[in-house]
Amino acid sequence: MVRRIPLEHGLSSSLTMIFGAIALSWSFTVAPAFSADLSDLPTQLQNKVEAATKACTGYENGEFAIEWGAVERVDLDGDLYLDWVLNESGFACSTAVSLFCGTGGCMSHFLVEDELHSLLNQGWDVDDFGPERVLLANVHGSRCGGINPTPCVTASTWDNEEKRWRTTGANWE
Numbered sequence: 001m002v003r004r005i006p007l008e009h010g011l012s013s014s015l016t017m018i019f020g021a022i023a024l025s026w027s028f029t030v031a032p033a034f035s036a037d038l039s040d041l042p043t044q045l046q047n048k049v050e051a052a053t054k055a056c057t058g059y060e061n062g063e064f065a066i067e068w069g070a071v072e073r074v075d076l077d078g079d080l081y082l083d084w085v086l087n088e089s090g091f092a093c094s095t096a097v098s099l100f101c102g103t104g105g106c107m108s109h110f111l112v113e114d115e116l117h118s119l120l121n122q123g124w125d126v127d128d129f130g131p132e133r134v135l136l137a138n139v140h141g142s143r144c145g146g147i148n149p150t151p152c153v154t155a156s157t158w159d160n161e162e163k164r165w166r167t168t169g170a171n172w173e
Contacts, residue, residue: 041071044116045086048109052091055099062095074126077112077158078133084111103148104140115163119154132157135165 038049049066056064070090073082089106093099100106105122121137128134134155141150156167 038066041086042084042111044111044114045071045084045109048086048088052088052100056091056093056096059093059099060095062093062099065092065094066090067092076110076126076133076135077160078128078131079160083113085109086111105138108137110135110165112158113163117165 038046041049053064056062067090070087072085072087074085075081076083076085086109087106088100088108091100091106104120107118107120108124109116109118119137119139121139124135124137126133126135134157137154137156139152139154141147141152143154144150144152146152154167156165158164159166
């Protein structure tokens, strides 16, 4: 089972900024630039890291690394608990620069409760829209009838009952 961490709420934005600045300055003076303890990752995400490691070592005996930002904790479904995201944009292989990402973007793996879903994207964010928590993803322009530089975005919301993402394409007239 995935360990769920509640979000802190009730802090004013100025207090949040102060704590953020303290944490940022502390990270530059005390912590190493990046040190990932992957044993904390849920099994589903550890499996993704293991597959990526095998793919890298299998290509000219490359060395696999996970860079800063590959693992994120964010509330994806609006239940005030942190979910897991594994971004392959933070994967690196010494022998293959484009092994994990291409013109379509990189895979991001979103783990809500025990459900893992992946999306090829060129960047993503979450925001509240009325009562819904919405995952916004910048995707390849071909998904909108264009080519790579054509602007194209998807919006998805988590369905807690069916345990899946809901999204639709707009029919503009």
